[in-house]
Amino acid sequence: MRPVTRPIRDPAPSKWGYRWQRWMLTPGVRTGLRLGVPALIIAAIAGGWSMNASNRALLAERISAAQQAFQERPQFMVSGLAVSGADEELADAVASLMDTEFPVSSFDLDLNKLRDDVVALDAVAEARVRVGDAGALEINVTPRVPVAIWRTPDGLRMIDAEGVFAGDLAARVDRLDLPLIGGEGVQGHIDEALTLFRSAGPIADRMRGLVRVSGRRWNMVLEDGQQLLLPADAPVEALDRIIALHEAQDLLDRDVAIVDMRMPQRPTVRMNQEAVAATRNAATTGRIQQVGQ
Amino acid sequence: MRDLYETQRAMRNVRKAAMQRGVIAILDVGTSKIACLVLRFDGPDRLGDNDGVGSLAGQSRFRVIGAATTRSRGVRFGEIDAMQETERAIRTAVQAAQKMAEVRVDHVIACFAGARPRSYGLDGSVDVADNFVTEGDIGRVLAACDVPDFGEDRDVLHAQPVNFALDHRSGLADPRGQMGSTLATDLHLLTVDATAIRNLFFCIKRCDLELAGIASSAYVSGVSSLVEDEQELGAACIDMGGGSTSLSVFMKKHMIYSDAVRMGxxxxxxxxxxxxxxxxxxxxxxxxxxxxxxxxxxxxxxxxxxxxxxxxxxxxxxxxxxxxxxxxxxxxxEEILEEVRARLDAAGFEYLPSQQIVLTGGGSQIPGLDGLAAKILGQQVRLGRPLRVQGLPQAATGPAFSSSVGLALFAANPQDEWWDFDVPAETYPARSLKRAVKWFRDNW
The missing domain is CATH 3.30.420.40 (ATPase, nucleotide binding domain)
Known part of the structure; x- marks a missing residue:
């Protein structure tokens, strides 16, 4: 047979083949293919599987079952409630807030909400809620300390230093140790009222209470209906002046209905009706006594 | 001349960018084969900016990670003859080398043998401005060389300062920082046909590659196949290629003459x-x-x-x-070797201290060639093979690859060329003014 000379092999790549190969050798493309294509395939398989509703339900069921099994392990179970820092009445109130039945998983407890609920009680200033050792839900309560009694149209209420209600009171006699405050808008001014009470000093025994007038200033009410009208600014100084007057001239022992200190440079005294008449008579007989400075 | 200056500078910048990226391709466009090597620059002193040549003659810096050879098409006498065919051949070689290297190459350093190289020895001298020589003085003295009229259709391929003389002292390799008043230099200028360079540019551009440098094949094969003492004392490297036989004469580690015989x-x-x-x-x-x-x-x-x-x-x-x-x-x-002999005689090769002749290139593998060459060229003839570089496949270690390997060495340690030094400052204003005027005229 006649030998056939082989044609010369001339394997030059086509221009587009060459470009394609160069593109495929570009580092970004290589990385994209190495990582992107498997990721795409996995995503496609997962997507195709979850197209079926029963598959999705099965998955959700599996997940919730696993979650429940994990959450209901004995390590996470809460078996009881322990309230500390509160008296019996408050502890009952706190315990009644818990509507869940023990034992319960600590994952199902919303401690933040529970704490907010406890703090929302009038008598509670602060509360710390945690799941402690031995599966007990510990609620540490700091009760509010009432500093005054506020007479409102709805009845007597105890109020703490921040002006927050610290509980109701059935009768004044239950807490004779607390001063009485009346009027509206006292919440922000409890400090001022307490300062006034403390500086009453010599007249403290005849003092009945303080009344907030127009949400602006205080009236101090003494027994027999005597009233000391204190200014909005510097009420303590005005009270001190009244006390000084009283100590010097027994002002409050006289027939005085109102001592008006609203204008500090011009203190005024209103006398009772009978005292006015008596003074008028005395003036006519020449027996007059100076009152004031 | 100025255009070429800009082009060469642009190529230097591309080369720097490629070195920064770490991958560069070597393309030897020959008449019988086209070889492509892919180099990766990640050696120990890649980032260290050390002066001079690094360890292992600078080869430790790079590693050949891809090599491919293909039969050349469309190249005659070392010049591109049919551009489409050459482009296909370059594509084949580059693709195969890329495939072996598994990395995309964007920058290419190319060399070719033909295009009628012609050597010129230039000299220039200048007064040193300060008492000692600065980099600017070197730029000025290089600019002061009077460039011969080598013709419109020719381009400068290499312009290497081969010698510096300061006052009466000659043979300085690096005169920077030395005291003196007159600085003189000798410059070796190698010009080739402009069309050949342009064709190569175009061909490489059509392959979506960027040219990061261009070198004469005679020069780079001398770099790879001459040993150090031969380069120092004087030797001629004769690269017997397929379409042309190129010769380069080295002295004091610089190429001082290059020529080519259009036979191979x-x-x-x-x-x-x-x-x-x-x-x-x-x-x-x-x-x-x-x-x-x-x-x-x-x-x-x-x-x-x-x-x-x-x-x-x-x-x-x-x-x-x-x-x-x-x-x-x-x-x-014999004809080829006699032609080479004539070129060497014309260059005054017999006056060199050592007249070693090294035959390399694919043609040097003919059995008995060294004996024949000794009769024609002189007694000191040896066959040269390229230096061994890291990662080069066994198939590419023969003498046919001396210019590829030399180009790799050239890429790692380029010789200072004229365009590596800044243009002297005094030539700037007139030139930029001219450019501004030209810009205005072009745009209004």
């Missing part, structure tokens, strides 16, 4: 093809298997089947003795 291995093949009436492929095969230049008695008896496919039994069963083959090859090789 392909002409030997052509002679065999004509003499034995066989196709070129057969002639090439016979040449590589049985070729030689010295006939002995044994060769008369060694018969070579030269074959054929005409269907005529008498013709297809022809045989020829090896002595006959040698008789065809030898005159052509």
């Amino acid at each position: 291995g392909d002409h030997v093949t052509g002679d065999i093809s004509m003499g034995l009436q066989v196709p070129m492929q057969t002639a090439e095969r016979i040449k590589t298997f049985y070729g030689g230049v010295v006939a002995t008695g044994m060769d008369d008896r060694e018969m070579i089947e030269i074959g054929g496919d005409t269907g005529d039994w008498e013709r297809d069963r022809r045989t020829v003795s090896r002595a006959e083959l040698i008789g065809i090859m030898r005159p052509r090789i």
Whole structure:
């Protein structure tokens, strides 16, 4: 047979083949293919599987079952409630807030909400809620300390230093140790009222209470209906002046209905009706006594 | 001249960018083969900015990670002849090398042998401004060289300062910082046909590659196949390629002369093809298997089947003795070597202190060539193979790859060229003014 000379092999790549190969050798493309294509395939398989509703339900069921099994392990179970820092009445109130039945998983407890609920009680200033050792839900309560009694149209209420209600009171006699405050808008001014009470000093025994007038200033009410009208600014100084007057001239022992200190440079005294008449008579007989400075 | 300055600078910047990226391709566009090496620069001193040559003659900096060779198409006498064909060949080589390296290459340093290189020795001198020589003085003295009129259609391929002289002291390699008043330099300028460079540019651009440097094949094969003392004392490297035989003369580690003979291995093949009436492929095969230049008695008896496919039994069963083959090859090789001898004589090679001649390139593998060359070129002839570089495949370590390997070394340690130094400041204003005027005229 006649030998056939082989044609010369001339394997030059086509221009587009060459470009394609160069593109495929570009580092970004290589990385994209190495990582992107498997990721795409996995995503496609997962997507195709979850197209079926029963598959999705099965998955959700599996997940919730696993979650429940994990959450209901004995390590996470809460078996009881322990309230500390509160008296019996408050502890009952706190315990009644818990509507869940023990034992319960600590994952199902919303401690933040529970704490907010406890703090929302009038008598509670602060509360710390945690799941402690031995599966007990510990609620540490700091009760509010009432500093005054506020007479409102709805009845007597105890109020703490921040002006927050610290509980109701059935009768004044239950807490004779607390001063009485009346009027509206006292919440922000409890400090001022307490300062006034403390500086009453010599007249403290005849003092009945303080009344907030127009949400602006205080009236101090003494027994027999005597009233000391204190200014909005510097009420303590005005009270001190009244006390000084009283100590010097027994002002409050006289027939005085109102001592008006609203204008500090011009203190005024209103006398009772009978005292006015008596003074008028005395003036006519020449027996007059100076009152004031 | 200015244009080329800009082009070469742009190529230097591309080369720097490629080195920063760490991957660069070497492309040896030859007449018989196109070789592509992919180098990765990640050696120990890649980032260290050390002066001079690094460890292992700078080779430790790079590693060959891809190598490919393809039969060349469309190249004649080392110049691009049919651009489409050459482009395909370059694509083939680059693609295969990229595939081996598994990395995309964007920057290419190319070398070619032909395009009628011509050497010029230039000199210039300038007064040193301060008492000591600065970098600016070197730029000025290089600019002061009077450039000969080498013709419109030629471009400068290399312009290497080979020697500096300061006052009466000559032979300085680096005069920077030395005291003196007059600085003189010798510059070796190598010009080639501008069209050849332009064609190569265009071809590489069409392959979506960016040219990061261009070198003469004669120079880079000298870099790789001459050993250090030969480069220092004076030697000629004769790169016997397929389409042209290029020679470069080295002295004091600088190329001082380069030329090319437009004859090479392909002409030997052509002679065999004509003499034995066989196709070129057969002639090439016979040449590589049985070729030689010295006939002995044994060769008369060694018969070579030269074959054929005409269907005529008498013709297809022809045989020829090896002595006959040698008789065809030898005159052509003698002609080439004599031509080389003439070029070396013209260059004054006999005045060099050492006259070592190193034969390299694919053509130097002809058995007995060193003996023949010794008769024509002088006694000190040896066959040269390229330096061994890291990662080079065994198939690419032969003398045919000396210019590829040399180009790799050149890429790692480029010789300072004229355009590496800044343009002297005093030439700037007039030039930029001219450019501004030109810009205005172009735009309004």
